[in-house]
Amino acid sequence: MTQRLKCAxxxxxxxxxxxxxxxxxxxxxxxxxxxxxxxxxxxxxxTDPLSARMIQTGCGRIIARAIADDDEGATEVVPxxxxxxxxxxxxxxxxLSTVGTSVVVxxxxxxxxxxxxxxxxxxxxxxxxxxxxxxx
Numbered sequence: 001m002t003q004r005l006k007c008a009x010x011x012x013x014x015x016x017x018x019x020x021x022x023x024x025x026x027x028x029x030x031x032x033x034x035x036x037x038x039x040x041x042x043x044x045x046x047t048d049p050l051s052a053r054m055i056q057t058g059c060g061r062i063i064a065r066a067i068a069d070d071d072e073g074a075t076e077v078v079p080x081x082x083x084x085x086x087x088x089x090x091x092x093x094x095x096l097s098t099v100g101t102s103v104v105v106x107x108x109x110x111x112x113x114x115x116x117x118x119x120x121x122x123x124x125x126x127x128x129x130x131x132x133x134x135x136x
Contacts, residue, residue: 022058022125024118031109032062032086035118039096041127041136042066046090050130054085062086064110066093086110 024033034042038055045051046066053066065087088096088110092103096112103110115124126135 022118023055023062023064025057025059025062029109030107031111032057032064033111033113033117034064034096035113035124036097036099036115037119037124038064039093039112042088043090043093043097044129044136045127046093048129048131055127064088066090 023035023038025031026033041055042053042064043066045053046068054063056063061084063085065085067087067089069089069091071089086105086108088103088105092105092110095101095103096110099112099114101112118124128135
């Protein structure tokens with residue numbers, strides 16, 4: 001399956017499940033903001049074999065997908081937003097676990113921000129871990 005078809009399939013799967021850990025997308029700067037919680041959830045999802053390993057922006061336009069460093073396609077560069085999916089490796093997520101850092105994925109800057117920037121007016125949403133059935 002080509003990377004384009006994989007991305008299309010992933011988008012379809014994620015739209016079936018409402019992800020409540022909201023990220024922010026700024027089209028003008030092509031920046032995806034991940035809160036501390038977003039990064040932690042994506043890293044946790046990497047350990048869950050049944051997880052789709054994805055969360056999406058509040059607008060539903062962009063999906064962040066986590067993959068292991070050795071997953072197929074980990075080194076393949078795909079224009080991220082053209083497919084609506086920004087794929088982050090475990091190493092990139094590890095770097096982003098330090099608030100204030102950024103990584104560039106294809107044509108998108110992904111920045112980590114403090115939780116307070118995204119959750120100042122509400123608590124973070126619950127995320128479901130399918131293998132354990134836990135809500136985190």
